[in-house]
Amino acid sequence: MFKELDPVLHSQLRLAIVSLLISLQEAEFTYLKEKTKATSGNLSVQLDKLKTEGYIEVNKTFRNNYPxxxxxxxxxxxxxxxxxVKDLKAYINPS
Amino acid sequence: MENNQQQHLDLIAEMINTARSEFNDRSFIYLIWGWAVFIASLSQYALIKMNVEYNFLGWAILMPLAAVAQMIGLRKQKRKERIKTMIDKVSGYLWTALGVCFGITLFSGNLLQLNAYPVLILLYGIGTFVSGGIMDLKPMVIGGVCCWVIALVAFHTGFEIQLLLLALSIMVSYIIPGYILKNRFKQNV
Structure with missing residues (x-):
């Protein structure tokens, strides 16, 4: 019997964001946008979703008058x- | 279905590979301290040869200047950085620890008699060997190893030769790898 995969992470963009952040201490929006090749709008929506679920912290400030x-x-x-990742592996290699 | 799961695993691997080797450009710190120590040690050697009493003048001027230049450079650089990485964090802790060791060694240098500089060379070796390793910068790792060999020789030489060896050690461990690191970042821009 397979465990249901986390629907929050089972989206390409949200998974890409979390995979990047897992290896970094923190990252700016522009970095995530460049590496995931997402549009600003889509990335904002997915970051909000991850923040609502408590998976990430989002800190909004200003630098040189830019957000x-x-x-x-x-x-x-x-x-x-x-x-x-464990659940995903279980799907691919069921023991 | 399984194909889709495999794609997700591939995506995870791709993103982790992208992020895990990232770190911010700190080459300017190696170059600032590298040149400051290089010039200070050679100037002390030259002043000793000219029988000048205050032969440590180069150190007194260049070390505070280098500290200020590093602070300004770091503040400027941090404004440009878009990520914070584990490599940066580890490097920060490593060099802070070594900075304290440099300070204690110089402060208590008289207890080491004429062997404070070989100890400094040993510490340069630790810093650059580890930093080179975590940044995957082989020339810096080699520079670190060279420092240990130079330190071994320096312990058995007189003070004037130690000054020349100090200059050599900083050239191979900070200055040359520093330019290679700087160049690597330039190419990636």
């Missing part, structure tokens, strides 16, 4: 990611 969005993964996000 600056910095994202950081939370403990809950790290645990969810670990579990997601």
């Amino acid at each position: 600056l969005t910095v994202c950081k993964i939370t403990k809950k996000g790290i645990d969810a990611f670990d579990q997601y």
Whole structure:
């Protein structure tokens, strides 16, 4: 019997964001946009979703009068990611 | 279905590979301290040869200047950075620890008699060997190893030769790898 995959992470863009943040201390919006090749609008929506679920922290400030969005993964996000990878592996290699 | 799961795993691997080797450009710090120590040690050697009493003048002027230049450079650089990485964090802790060791060694240098500089060379070796390793910068790792060999020689030489060896060690561990690192970032822009 397969465990249901976390629907929050089972989206290409949200998974890409969390996979990047898992390896970094924190990353700015522009960095995530460049690496995921997402549009600003789509990326904003998915970041909000991850923030609402408590998977990431989003800190909005200003730098040189320009808005600056910095994202950081939370403990809950790290645990969810670990579990997601385990579940994914179980789907591919059922024992 | 399974194909889709495999794509997700591939995506995770791709993103982690992208992010895990990232770190911010700190080459200017190696170059600032590298040139400051290089010039200070050679100037002390030259002043000793000219029988000048205050032969440590180069250190007194260049070390505070280098510290200020590093602070300004770091503040400027941090404004441009879009990520914070584990490599940056580890490097920060490593060099802070070594900075404290440099300070204690110089402060208590008289207890080491004429062997403070070989100890500094040993510490340069630790810093650059580890930094080079975590940044995957082989020339810096080699520079670190060279520092240990130079330190071994320096312990058995007189003070004037130690000054020349100090200059050599900083050239191979900070200056040359520093330019290689700077160039690597330039190419990636």
